[in-house]
Amino acid sequence: MASLRARVLRPSGPELAVFVSGVASMGLEILAGRIVAPQFGSSIYTWGSIIAVFLAALSLGYHLGGRRAADRATDERLAWLLLGTAAYVALVVFASDLLLATAGAVPLPGRFASLPAVALLFGPPTYLLGFISPYAAELSETEGVGAASGHVYAVGTVGSIVGAFGTTFVLIPALGVEAIGVGFGLLLVATALWLTWRGGRREPTVASVVVALLVVGAGFSGTLGVSPGGPVLHQTQTPYQELEVTQLGDVRTLYLDGQPHSAMDVSDPDRHVFDYTRYFHLPMLMTEDVDRVLFVGGGGFTGPKHFAEAYDVTVDVAEIDPAVIGAAKRYFDLEESERLNVHNTGGRQFLRETDHTYDLIVLDAYKKDKVPFQLTTVEFMRLAESRLDDDGVLFANLISAPSGPASKFYRAEYKTMARVYPQVYTFPTAEGSAVQNVEVVATKSDERLTEDALRRRNDRREIGIDLRREIGYYRPPPPTDDVPVLRDDRAPVDALLDPMVGRRYVVQRTAENGTEAPARRRRGRSPVGV
Known part of the structure; x- marks a missing residue:
């Protein structure tokens, strides 16, 4: 019991990396729905594409990471994987509209239209996060392959639970998409920085500072208050949808x-x-x-x-x-x-x-x-x-x-x-x-x-x-x-x-109101008959 308490209070570097990768992967998956929905909607097809892309990217990362773990697993490489993920998150925050427009040009049937966009925006960072668990299992202090793998995937699953609940019930109701993306990017950078301090390596530490600046800069550049409907007066992510008021x-x-x-x-x-x-x-x-x-x-x-x-x-x-x-x-x-x-x-x-x-x-x-x-x-x-x-x-x-x-x-x-x-x-x-x-x-x-x-x-x-x-x-x-x-x-x-899907929604606007009467109609007093 004392050993378990010590591991919870003072996790190893690989354990922390696995936990954070779980938080980030599930958080980004939920955030993907909010980023993609304004252009492709939030139908079951969009969510099916999101879930499939994340699972496919993680699976590929697990597979290749497992093949390379015995020769390449180190704290330093874990840090580089986290930094690579954070850098791509910065790109998503900065250029999501451009990436969505580019992917949206791919000629596909309506129900598959969101698939290229989801793959382009979230496939690469999720793929990189897939390497974390097999590398961490190789570096684990737990004896036995089965015990080490089970421990690592349990820690990652707990991180995913935290990411799911935190993003859904705390972050989205309180913050905008850009701010949440910046938060995940900085979390990944901070974890990478902690890993490199433990190892005493300078290169990843310098890279951490550079990537942190990229993430913060992307957040500021992504918050310009203009939309096709005019200047933005108010914008927020609600528990149900993206809300924006323009004038x-x-x-x-x-x-x-x-x-x-x-x-x-x-x-x-x-x-x-x-x-x-x-x-x-x-x-x-x-x-x-x-x-x-x-x-x-x-x-x-x-x-x-x-x-x-x-x-x-x-x-x-x-x-x-x-x-x-x-x-x-x-x-x-x-x-x-x-x-x-x-x-x-x-x-x-x-x-x-x-x-x-x-x-x-x-x-x-x-x-x-x-x-x-x-x-x-x-x-x-x-x-x-x-x-x-x-x-x-x-x-x-x-x-x-x-x-x-x-x-x-x-x-x-x-x-x-x-x-x-x-x-x-x-x-x-x-x-x-x-x-x-x-x-x-x-x-x-x-x-x-x-x-x-x-x-x-x-x-x-x-x-x-x-x-x-x-x-x-x-x-x-x-x-x-x-x-x-x-x-x-x-x-x-x-x-x-x-x-x-893909067809323009025509909203008719009126030039004049056409209402008459300043006087209010009284209940039961209007003329009847056909």
């Missing part, structure tokens, strides 16, 4: 994992900057009396704010990411009130636990390449239906193409909703078959509203916004024979999204 002119935009999610005109906060948010008001033409509304997904809270301000209704919002709520309060004028309640929870969990019923539920938690499948299935649609009043409406803001190969997700969602709701309507937001916001509206009514009926209701009802143009995008039901009904036990959302 170009008077338009402030929220980006989640590199995709525009919400926007606000700071000079005219009531203006609908993104055209699709105007469609949120279509349900006001499909039901006669709206008292309570639920938004699943907050973003910049454009829809919830407009509903709470324009109508005499109570608005609940279920937003799972606390950082999104914080950014909305700081940069998008979100203020909670008696009519606007924000709940930091997932949409499905909120619907299971709430004792409220709603006249309108808006699903606004989908992205182009990252869709929470639990909010797409027939079981979820039944849960939402049970929380709607008899004349309630479900509105889903999907990102898909309305037709063509990239429309599979929209058509599968339409088919799924149609299993639960008597009437389902489709409203694209742009012409053609581009990837865009496709609004799908479901009602519990047996009566199907025609385009003409919606136009007449738009003319007669005072809802504060003229929706004639939006109604003009009314489309007939799509073909669904070739797509599945999504279920909890089988919801191949990533496969349905795959045809959209």
Whole structure:
């Protein structure tokens, strides 16, 4: 017991190198998802590529390291391996955007598109870390090959556990990608420096200082606050995604994992900057009396704010990411009130636990390449239906193409909703078959509203916004024979999204708001009829 305590408190140089290599390899694997996601998304294909590349690189390093360990294993070579890894991490921090763009040019099917990027950015450093364990096993003071190997791999696994938990629960919520990369680089350098001091060799010590300067310099150069959306006002890594707030002119935009999610005109906060948010008001033409509304997904809270301000209704919002709520309060004028309640929870969990019923539920938690499948299935649609009043409406803001190969997700969602709701309507937001916001509206009514009926209701009802143009995008039901009904036990959302990989997401912007009325619509006072 005393011997074990001494080894834990005063590990040997090889043991420390193995522990740190475990921390760094698992930490970089988790960080890889955040670096790659803005360009390639964070689908199951991206994560599959990340896991496969890391395992392949480690395996190759283990194999070659094991063959060379008997002749080449020394503390000095362990230090050089750690320094080589740190230098490559500095390159990743400094030039990740360039490397991603270069690798992204490789012509591959969408589901494999991220593989070259992951291999280029993370294959070499992970390969070098693979040498550490067999070298350390050769240098281990533990008697017996089996005992030495078991001890070394146990130490490395403990390091991987620390790297996984530390990166996931501590580093990503608190720091940016560049800062975390710099931290891993400096950890590797510090370990190499400690190894060389023990051996009294000068060359690795000097190299450690040089590599440390490279790592720190890469971190500073990688934090310039400019993006395609304008100067960056705020950027952070949340437990769920990369969040960035930019401003170009008077338009402030929220980006989640590199995709525009919400926007606000700071000079005219009531203006609908993104055209699709105007469609949120279509349900006001499909039901006669709206008292309570639920938004699943907050973003910049454009829809919830407009509903709470324009109508005499109570608005609940279920937003799972606390950082999104914080950014909305700081940069998008979100203020909670008696009519606007924000709940930091997932949409499905909120619907299971709430004792409220709603006249309108808006699903606004989908992205182009990252869709929470639990909010797409027939079981979820039944849960939402049970929380709607008899004349309630479900509105889903999907990102898909309305037709063509990239429309599979929209058509599968339409088919799924149609299993639960008597009437389902489709409203694209742009012409053609581009990837865009496709609004799908479901009602519990047996009566199907025609385009003409919606136009007449738009003319007669005072809802504060003229929706004639939006109604003009009314489309007939799509073909669904070739797509599945999504279920909890089988919801191949990533496969349905795959045809959209690499296609540009078209977000329509408005020049003017189009809202009328300074006066707020009073509950139950709007003219009805078709």
